[in-house]
Amino acid sequence: MNPVLSAQNLRKCYGDQVVVDGVSISLNKGECFGLLGPNGAGKTTTLRLMLGLIEPDAGELRLLDHEVPRHAREARLRVGVVPQVDNLDPDFTVAENLLVYGRYFGMSDAAIEARMPELLEFANLTHKRDVKVPTLSGGMKRRLTLARALVNDPEVIFLDEPTTGLDPQARHLIWQRLRELTARGKTLLLTTHFMDEAERLCHRLAVMDNGRIISTGSPRELIAQNIEPQVVEVFGEQAVAWAQGHAARHAQRFEMSGESVFCYVADAQPLLQELQQHPELRYVHRPANLEDVFLKLTGREMRE
Amino acid sequence: MKPTIFAPPQFSRRFIPIWRRNFMVWKKMAGSAILGNLADPVIYMLGMGYGLGGMLPEIGGMSYMAFLSPGIVCYSTMNSASFEALYSGFSRMHEQRTWEAILNTPVTLDDIVFSEVVWAGSKSLLSGLAVLLVIWLLGMSHSLLSLWIIPLALLVGLCFAALGLIVTALAPGYDFFMYYFTLLITPMVLLCGVFFPVDQLPPLLQNLSSVLPLTHAIDIARPLLNDAMPAQFLLHIAVLLGYALVGFYVALVLFRRRLSQ
Numbered sequence: 319m320n321p322v323l324s325a326q327n328l329r330k331c332y333g334d335q336v337v338v339d340g341v342s343i344s345l346n347k348g349e350c351f352g353l354l355g356p357n358g359a360g361k362t363t364t365l366r367l368m369l370g371l372i373e374p375d376a377g378e379l380r381l382l383d384h385e386v387p388r389h390a391r392e393a394r395l396r397v398g399v400v401p402q403v404d405n406l407d408p409d410f411t412v413a414e415n416l417l418v419y420g421r422y423f424g425m426s427d428a429a430i431e432a433r434m435p436e437l438l439e440f441a442n443l444t445h446k447r448d449v450k451v452p453t454l455s456g457g458m459k460r461r462l463t464l465a466r467a468l469v470n471d472p473e474v475i476f477l478d479e480p481t482t483g484l485d486p487q488a489r490h491l492i493w494q495r496l497r498e499l500t501a502r503g504k505t506l507l508l509t510t511h512f513m514d515e516a517e518r519l520c521h522r523l524a525v526m527d528n529g530r531i532i533s534t535g536s537p538r539e540l541i542a543q544n545i546e547p548q549v550v551e552v553f554g555e556q557a558v559a560w561a562q563g564h565a566a567r568h569a570q571r572f573e574m575s576g577e578s579v580f581c582y583v584a585d586a587q588p589l590l591q592e593l594q595q596h597p598e599l600r601y602v603h604r605p606a607n608l609e610d611v612f613l614k615l616t617g618r619e620m621r622e
Numbered sequence: 623m624k625p626t627i628f629a630p631p632q633f634s635r636r637f638i639p640i641w642r643r644n645f646m647v648w649k650k651m652a653g654s655a656i657l658g659n660l661a662d663p664v665i666y667m668l669g670m671g672y673g674l675g676g677m678l679p680e681i682g683g684m685s686y687m688a689f690l691s692p693g694i695v696c697y698s699t700m701n702s703a704s705f706e707a708l709y710s711g712f713s714r715m716h717e718q719r720t721w722e723a724i725l726n727t728p729v730t731l732d733d734i735v736f737s738e739v740v741w742a743g744s745k746s747l748l749s750g751l752a753v754l755l756v757i758w759l760l761g762m763s764h765s766l767l768s769l770w771i772i773p774l775a776l777l778v779g780l781c782f783a784a785l786g787l788i789v790t791a792l793a794p795g796y797d798f799f800m801y802y803f804t805l806l807i808t809p810m811v812l813l814c815g816v817f818f819p820v821d822q823l824p825p826l827l828q829n830l831s832s833v834l835p836l837t838h839a840i841d842i843a844r845p846l847l848n849d850a851m852p853a854q855f856l857l858h859i860a861v862l863l864g865y866a867l868v869g870f871y872v873a874l875v876l877f878r879r880r881l882s883q
Contacts, residue, residue, distance in 0.1 A: 371726075372882050391730060397726075406723075409647045414646065421639035421642065422639050422640075422724055422729050
């Protein structure tokens with residue numbers, strides 16, 4: 319079976335700046351693929367290239383067996399998009415938003431009305447059907463945006479930071495819905511900078527930075543490939559002084575960030591014994607996670 | 623810049639759902655919109671027509687009110703297309719991100735820009751109809767030829783919608799539109815024969831007036847409302863169509879450039 323989406327060596331420049339630099343991605347049917355990266359890594363531009371909204375300077379792209387951007391319109395008939403910033407119609411009610419959006423796909427009003435109860439149910443918005451958009455909460459707006467992306471019963475759904483700005487309850491509800499979609503065989507491509515989101519939802523991930531994909535694999539594979547399995551975080555006023563003197567003897571690798579020291583080790587026992595000699599230090603011992611990988615690959619400095 | 627930015631426009635019927643969307647929004651505020659369409663020209667015609675007209679002799683064989691009303695028809699249609707293409711269009715493109723939402727569907731930017739022109743043209747048509755209704759009710763025109771004002775209002779609307787969208791495509795924000803209104807629309811109102819005949823102007827300004835679209839709109843509307851066939855009818859139509867087509871293409875190229883950033 320052909321991949322749902324395949325991108326090869328995509329490249330996009332704005333002036334002298336290379337925003338997407340040789341990105342290759344292939345999506346299989348029914349998987350949730352996460353594009354992970356700091357702000358400005360090129361995630362959104364990659365999504366826009368895949369939808370055929372901008373033209374690549376180089377590279378090949380097929381989406382649902384259509385060549386993009388040449389036949390992007392045909393491809394987009396079977397694609398749903400949840401954008402980063404809400405762009406619901408503020409003049410309309412919840413139901414009107416779905417109706418108007420369905421028409422853009424060439425659907426008849428009757429066909430949209432027939433899908434409406436299921437979409438509202440999916441978004442937990444049945445009771446808000448005739449309420450105007452500005453009165454909805456942030457979580458409701460996101461759910462409506464998700465329902466709107468499903469109006470044409472798409473095979474692939476692109477989600478650009480779907481839970482940014484939501485409270486934990488709202489995020490969990492969105493996650494549950496996204497898992498339901500993959501269970502139904504939909505293919506999801508989402509961008510995020512939340513590691514817990516990526517770890518929970520995504521079957522495969524690509525870490526992106528400066529327009530390039532720097533690592534790909536399942537969340538477990540990324541951790542196994544890129545980082546030592548154990549992390550000991552040492553913190554407190556004395557932590558940095560201790561690290562400068564002793565950390566190198568007990569940890570393969572360590573990083574300092576503010577008053578914390580992150581020690582990455584294959585076997586934590588010698589380090590833990592050492593730390594017990596220093597009652598002035600506090601520490602946490604935990605398995606390595608995706609955030610450690612992300613920080614290792616993309617660095618700890620701010621991206622602004 | 624890529625050659626695709628300059629590609630000829632691709633038209634499709636997918637602009638219709640966008641037109642329907644705008645119509646749905648308009649319907650929610652139809653009361654105030656129609657009131658505005660009617661009140662503005664009535665105030666102008668009664669205020670200027672009776673107030674100023676009482677002091678003036680006939681102009682070219684017609685009363686001042688008969689001279690003024692075709693000017694007001696064109697002025698109103700120009701205004702409603704311009705406001706729609708500038709303020710409302712910018713709001714849909716930039717503030718509300720409506721275009722962004724639409725672009726994620728099988729609709730293309732060409733469809734969107736075309737829908738904007740047709741929608742602003744439709745609002746002009748409505749505004750032209752409202753003024754025509756006032757003219758009929760005030761008994762200022764009894765000519766069957768005045769029915770031709772209806773398609774003219776649509777053409778004037780399409781023309782100024784296309785020109786207005788060029789400004790929208792270049793605008794960094796709403797404040798930018800003041801330049802267009804102050805530097806182009808207001809001078810046009812004064813130079814193109816809305817309130818007084820163009821031949822009152824010095825030759826230089828007359829020449830300038832002769833290339834402005836509003837002049838050609840009024841040159842068609844004034845005879846029609848006074849029961850005469852316009853002279854050089856085809857020339858005037860061609861000028862308005864030319865502005866509409868060139869304006870649309872330039873606006874489209876600019877929007878393609880803006881949204882590919």
